[in-house]
Amino acid sequence: MAGVGIAGMGRALPPSVSQRELWDGYFRRHVDSPGFGSRIFANSGVARRHAVLNPLLEDVSGWSTGQRMRRYAAEASPLGASAVSAALADAGVAASEVGLFAVASCTGYGSPGVDVHVSLDVGMPSDLRRLVFGHMGCYAAIPALGAVSDYVAAHSRPAVLLNVELTSLHVQPAGIARDQIVAHALFSDAAVATVLTPGGSLRVVDMVAVTDAATPDHMTWEVTDLGFRMGLSSKVPDVLAVHLRPALDTLLGRNGVRHVAGWAVHPGGPRILETVEDVLELPSDALDASRAVLSEHGNCSSATVLLVLQRLLPVDGPIVMLAFGPGLTLYALLLDHQ
Secondary structure, three states: OEEEEEEEEEEEOOOOOHHHHHHOOOOOOOEEOHHHHHHHHOOOOOOOEEEOOOOOOOOOOOOOOOHHHHHHHHHHHHHHHHHHHHHHHOOOOOOOOEEEEOOOOOOOOOOOOOHHHHHHOOOOOOOOEEEEOOOOOHHOHHHHHHHHHHHHHOOOEEEEEEEEEEEHHHOOOOOOOOOHHHHHHEEEEEEEEEEEOOOOOOOEEEEEEEOOOOOOOEEEEEEEEEEEEEEEEEOOHHHHHHHHHHHHHHHHHHOOOOOOEEEEEEOHHHHHHHHHHHOOOOOOOOHHHHHHHHHHOEEEEEHHHHHHHHHHOOOOOOEEEEEEEEEOOEEEEEEEEE
């Protein structure tokens, strides 16, 4: 992937709502353990979140999956087009120059999908190649960046990755159980687009991936008749702790990197960030960008780590992106300035 880099980024965010308003005005009445839920919402690290479907205004908990997918189709494309247009402008790349358009999302499906509608809306060429990454969850941005980078390296044409996640579509029916409360306290909506070009300023250097085959049930994303239902074990940070150091030692060691200037870590929740900080023995301010994104935007699934990366673009030196998701899977990507 030598010589390929990120040339521009753009984002689009739905209206925001405060965590306190969400708890007091909706979720307090919809969980099966209000005392537990109150503590989880208060200690989530989230102050505000974004939602195309604010439950205070529109309760979708009883909607069928079909209804939710129709709303996804209506909301995702305009949000995605706005993020892509901003990223192309930031990169100074015309839509007509793009050779590959990739979309990553685990919160909605349909065909023709977001990849088709957004590419037409922004004026990408008729010979455009399209690629869709689905149901990978929170880590999808990193393998998607790797695949898109491979295309740019092979064809010497600009490419665009769009991560668009609308988790607000998947509020579950009343009686939300404890294993669901954490997810409902964290997740949010966002679209982030990334333009990669030959010679882009932030070079894609290398990547590692680890999947713990013994723990596939620790994080799940199940398609049900009433939307997509998340399963999340409290043991996730403990499993990640086992694999973090070996994965990072491999990534940094084989690239001769001794000092990391910026850490773009997916803020899956406060305990995830604390685990990364402790295991990697990071300075106390190393994950400030991740904590700020969690507070201001919530966990926007695959788009979140890119919101963190945007805050670190001014950093001079190597940047490590880290994200985690179903599998249980860890991905790490090394970036550096050309």
